[in-house]
Amino acid sequence: RALIAVDTAAQTGEEIYYYQDGEDEEHLERLQIIDELKQALVADDGQLFMTYQPKLNLINQQIDKVESLIRWKRTNGDWVSPELFIDLAEQSGLIVELTQWVVATVVKQVSNWLSEGLTMKAAINVSAQDIADDGFLPHLKQVLLDNNVPAQLITVELTERDMIENEAKGIAVLKALKALGVMISLDDYGVGQTSLGRLKMLPIDELKLDKVFILKLDESHQDQCIVHSTITLGHQLGFCVVAEGVENQPSLTLLQDMQCDYAQGYHLSRPLTATDFSDWLGRYHEVG
Numbered sequence: 408r409a410l411i412a413v414d415t416a417a418q419t420g421e422e423i424y425y426y427q428d429g430e431d432e433e434h435l436e437r438l439q440i441i442d443e444l445k446q447a448l449v450a451d452d453g454q455l456f457m458t459y460q461p462k463l464n465l466i467n468q469q470i471d472k473v474e475s476l477i478r479w480k481r482t483n484g485d486w487v488s489p490e491l492f493i494d495l496a497e498q499s500g501l502i503v504e505l506t507q508w509v510v511a512t513v514v515k516q517v518s519n520w521l522s523e524g525l526t527m528k529a530a531i532n533v534s535a536q537d538i539a540d541d542g543f544l545p546h547l548k549q550v551l552l553d554n555n556v557p558a559q560l561i562t563v564e565l566t567e568r569d570m571i572e573n574e575a576k577g578i579a580v581l582k583a584l585k586a587l588g589v590m591i592s593l594d595d596y597g598v599g600q601t602s603l604g605r606l607k608m609l610p611i612d613e614l615k616l617d618k619v620f621i622l623k624l625d626e627s628h629q630d631q632c633i634v635h636s637t638i639t640l641g642h643q644l645g646f647c648v649v650a651e652g653v654e655n656q657p658s659l660t661l662l663q664d665m666q667c668d669y670a671q672g673y674h675l676s677r678p679l680t681a682t683d684f685s686d687w688l689g690r691y692h693e694v695g
């Protein structure tokens with residue numbers, strides 16, 4: 408059964424709790440999802456788990472980074488898409504707790520990889536509220552310390568919208584993250600509101616071109632122009648440029664020709680559990 412779409416624009420974080428029982432089935436379902444999400448976080452019983460999608464280094468053809476992406480399979484067997492439950496978690500404030508769980512889980516995984524002799528950078532998606540939360544940085548620091556993971560192996564991915572919310576504080580936190588050694592990545596670049604002037608101000612290391620420009624890159628002259636000029640701009644500003652949503656070989660070849668630094672997408676691999684990722688990586692190395 409497909410879950411109902413969420414109308415984010417009409418919602419604020421507080422409002423969601425005001426709906427009365429029976430008033431509106433959709434809102435009830437949202438309340439129920441938030442409640443179940445809260446329980447799933449506390450239980451940590453495998454309903455929530457992380458997947459990892461490789462980012463291919465186009466300069467040396469190595470896999471040295473992954474993006475972590477959360478998955479949720481409810482106890483009733485339904486899959487809930489992250490687009491939907493991350494949105495609900497943001498509206499209800501649960502995102503802070505959820506991100507703490509993600510940070511702990513991913514850092515532990517990076518530490519496990521290190522103990523297997525594998526140095527793998529991992530990106531974590533965070534929201535504006537995480538950056539605004541005073542506990543975020545100390546928690547991350549502590550988790551890195553507890554797991555003996557160098558901050559250099561962690562990247563934080565934020566969208567333009569997340570960066571613009573509460574900009575002054577956001578930039579200060581991002582600078583503190585960078586000072587720690589964490590890399591900052593601007594996610595979904597090109598579909599938000601970042602002016603070129605603001606791009607210059609943001610303390611970022613990586614630019615991730617939104618997949619809308621990449622999915623049909625091989626077929627669209629316009630996308631090719633946009634992508635090529637953004638890669639050039641990104642490089643001139645000193646950023647690493649990543650393309651997400653690479654679904655076919657012609658697009659990958661184009662990105663390579665355009666000197667894009669990293670490619671990520673179904674053509675390479677879907678997001679995988681840690682176990683499946685290890686197997687995939689083994690096969691990738693065998694094929695060479």
Ligand code: C2E
Binds near residue numbers: 476564674
């Ligand atoms: P995102 O961070 O921009 O992640 C990229 C999305 O594109 C992921 O969707 C990924 O599975 C999908 N994708 C990757 N390659 C391809 C491709 O070749 N073609 C297509 N069509 N899609 C591709 P996913 O996993 O459903 O996540 C959606 C969004 O949910 C993410 O967008 C991110 O904003 C959010 N999200 C996911 N996991 C987390 C998390 O742990 N924490 C937070 N705060 N947000 C998360």
Ligand code: MG
Binds near residue numbers: 474594
């Ligand atoms: Mg991302």
Ligand code: MG
Binds near residue numbers: 595618
């Ligand atoms: Mg993205």
Ligand code: MG
Binds near residue numbers: 566594595
């Ligand atoms: Mg996104």
